[in-house]
Amino acid sequence: MNRSRNLLIAILWLATVGAGFANAQKSVHANSERPFEPGEELVYEAEFSRALLRKVDVADFRFTASRTPSNESNKNSHSTAPQKTPTYSLVFKGDVSSKGFFAKLFNLRFRERMESTVDPISFGVQNTKRVDEQGKRIRSSEAVFNHVAGKVVWTETEPGNPSRPPRTVSSPFTGPVQDILSAIYYLRTQPLQVGKTLELVISDSGQVYRIPIRVVEKKRMNTVLGKVNAVRLEVGLFGPRGMIDSEGQFSIWFTEDARRLPVSARVKSEIGTFDIKLKKVLRNSSQIQSAQGGLRMPGENLGGGAGPAVVEVEYLSRQQ
Numbered sequence: 001m002n003r004s005r006n007l008l009i010a011i012l013w014l015a016t017v018g019a020g021f022a023n024a025q026k027s028v029h030a031n032s033e034r035p036f037e038p039g040e041e042l043v044y045e046a047e048f049s050r051a052l053l054r055k056v057d058v059a060d061f062r063f064t065a066s067r068t069p070s071n072e073s074n075k076n077s078h079s080t081a082p083q084k085t086p087t088y089s090l091v092f093k094g095d096v097s098s099k100g101f102f103a104k105l106f107n108l109r110f111r112e113r114m115e116s117t118v119d120p121i122s123f124g125v126q127n128t129k130r131v132d133e134q135g136k137r138i139r140s141s142e143a144v145f146n147h148v149a150g151k152v153v154w155t156e157t158e159p160g161n162p163s164r165p166p167r168t169v170s171s172p173f174t175g176p177v178q179d180i181l182s183a184i185y186y187l188r189t190q191p192l193q194v195g196k197t198l199e200l201v202i203s204d205s206g207q208v209y210r211i212p213i214r215v216v217e218k219k220r221m222n223t224v225l226g227k228v229n230a231v232r233l234e235v236g237l238f239g240p241r242g243m244i245d246s247e248g249q250f251s252i253w254f255t256e257d258a259r260r261l262p263v264s265a266r267v268k269s270e271i272g273t274f275d276i277k278l279k280k281v282l283r284n285s286s287q288i289q290s291a292q293g294g295l296r297m298p299g300e301n302l303g304g305g306a307g308p309a310v311v312e313v314e315y316l317s318r319q320q
Contacts, residue, residue, distance in 0.1 A: 034188070034189055035188060035258060035259040035260060035261070036065040036185055036188065037065065037067065037090075038066070038067050039064070039065060039066045039067070039283060040064065040065045040281070040282070040283050041062065041063065041064045041065075041280075041281070041282035041283070042061075042062070042063045042064075042261070042262075042278060042280070042281060042282075043060070043061070043062050043278070043279050043280040043281075043282070044060070044061035044062075044063075044276050044277060044278055044279060045057060045059075045060055045061070045276070045277060045279050046058050046059040046060070046061065046274055046275070046276045047274070047275045047276075047277075048101075048272055048273070048274055049272055049273045049274075049275070050271070050272030050273065051272075053272070055275065056101050057099050057101060058098060058099055058101055058274075059096060059097065059098050059099055060096070060097055060099060061094070061095070061096050061276070062094070062095045062096075063092070063093065063094050063095075063181075063184075064092070064093045065090065065091070065092050065185060066090075066091050066093075067088040067089070067090060067091070067120075068088060068089050068090075068091045068117075069087070069088055069089075070085070070086050070087055070088050070089050086119065086120050086121050088120060089117050089118060089119065089120065089126070090117070090118040090119075090120050090123075090182075090185070091115065091116070091117055091118075092115070092116040092118065092181050092182055092185055093113070093114065093115050093116075093181075094112070094113070094114040094115075094181045095111070095112070095113050095114075096110075096111070096112045096113075097110070097111040097112075098110050098111070108134060108135060109133075109134075109135060110132075110133060110134045110135075111131075111133040112130065112131070112132055112133070113130065113131045114128065114129065114130045114131075114179075114180075114181050115128070115129045115130075115181075116128050116179050116181045116182040118182045118185075122147075122176065123176070123182075123186050123189070124145070124147055124176055124177060124178075125145055125177065125178050125179045125182045125203070126144075126145055126147075127142065127143065127144055127145065128141075128142065128143040128145075128179040128181070128182075128203075129141070129142050129143075130142075136160070137158070137160065138158070138159055138160055139156055139157070139158050140156070140157050140158075140159060141154060141155060141156035141157070141205070142154070142155055143155075143179065143203065143205075143206065145173075145177065145203070150172050150173055150174055151170060151171070151172055151173070152170065152171055152173060152177070152203050152206060152208065153168065153169075153170045153206070154168065154169045154170070154203075154205055154206030155167070155168045156168075156205075168206070169205060169206025169207065170206060171203070171206055171207055171208045172208070173201070173203065173208045175201065176201065177201050177202070177203055177208065178200075178201070178202050178203070179202065179203055179204065180202060180204050180243075183200065183202050184262060187254070187260065188254070188259075188260035188261075188262075189260075190260075192215050192231045192233070192254060192256070192260070193215060193231075194215050194216065194217060194218050194231060195215065196214070196215040197212065197213070197214050197215075198212075198213050198214075199211065199212055199213070200212070200213050200235070200236075202243070204243060209241075209242070209243050211235065211236045211237060211242060211243065212236045213233055213234065213235050213236065214233065214234045215231055215232070215233055216232050216233070216234050216251075217231070217232045218230070218231045218232075218256065219232075221253065221263065221264070223255075223263045223264065223277075223278060224263070224277070224278050224279055224280065224281075225255070225261070225263065225278075225281070228255045228256070228257070228263065229255070229256040229257070230253045230254060230255050230256055230263060230264075231253065231254055231256055232251055232252070232253050233251065233252050233253075233254070234249070234250070234251055235250045235251070235252060236250075237250045238250065238269075244269075246269065246270060247269070247270060248267065248268055248269035248270065249267070249268045250265070250266070250267050250268075251265065251266050252264070252265040252266075253265070261278065261281065262278065263277070263278045264276065264277050264278065
């Protein structure tokens with residue numbers, strides 16, 4: 001049962017944030033034209049189906065993008081573009097938490113929070129922090145990416161169990177690399193064309209994976225945005241060489257317009273089927289939730305006070 005629960009958490013987390021391309025060696029130019037700058041928040045809901053159970057709400061997802069002054073966010077990171085000095089860094093945050101029925105179905109409550117700091121010029125990830133809560137167990141981890149040496153070092157601690165020594169994993173990498181959160185934002189800066197086959201290069205828990213991705217179809221979809229044209233990607237997350245060592249299939253839909261919004265995902269696994277859908281898009285003029293600060297260690301106040309007022313933007317599709 002523990003394996004099934006761990007697999008489920010991995011699926012819910014990776015299914016929404018683990019789809020990004022790292023196909024090109026060129027940098028992504030920093031500018032204000034990227035759809036998620038200067039600030040954006042995406043809210044998702046996950047539904048579970050298995051046998052007689054049909055589309056039961058099991059988890060909520062919240063992802064934010066913002067800017068932070070580079071002199072604050074890059075203190076302990078290794079810049080991916082040492083020849084240039086960006087004035088800010090991109091900060092992506094993910095928060096995934098189980099809902100009531102999940103606890104009844106799998107006898108577990110969980111919450112995962114993640115924060116990625118990214119160079120806005122090269123779009124290479126510099127630092128990844130994560131807090132993983134499963135029931136009463138809490139684990140904290142940090143991955144530091146040295147792009148000069150081509151090495152990532154990941155360290156995990158368990159604050160509630162001081163007798164457990166820190167766990168450390170390091171791996172080499174070459175070229176652009178993402179974590180599972182920054183990857184999806186990188187993808188939103190890239191063109192997506194049906195028939196394209198690419199390889200994902202992504203680091204998670206100190207390991208580096210290369211995962212094949214195919215853009216397989218385009219169709220008109222009904223979404224929270226209205227009717228939009230969208231493209232479907234098949235992502236090879238599953239299998240002996242994938243990020244999830246189990247049988248399964250994963251597809252994700254992105255709008256075809258300049259926003260490249262991930263509007264829907266479906267995961268088929270040995271546990272059941274998960275449908276993850278975009279429910280809300282939020283934007284404001286002063287970086288959503290920037291006042292909350294960075295991801296803190298367990299036991300500290302994660303709220304950091306109220307952020308700036310968030311204005312919901314109703315995105316109406318202009319596609320014909």
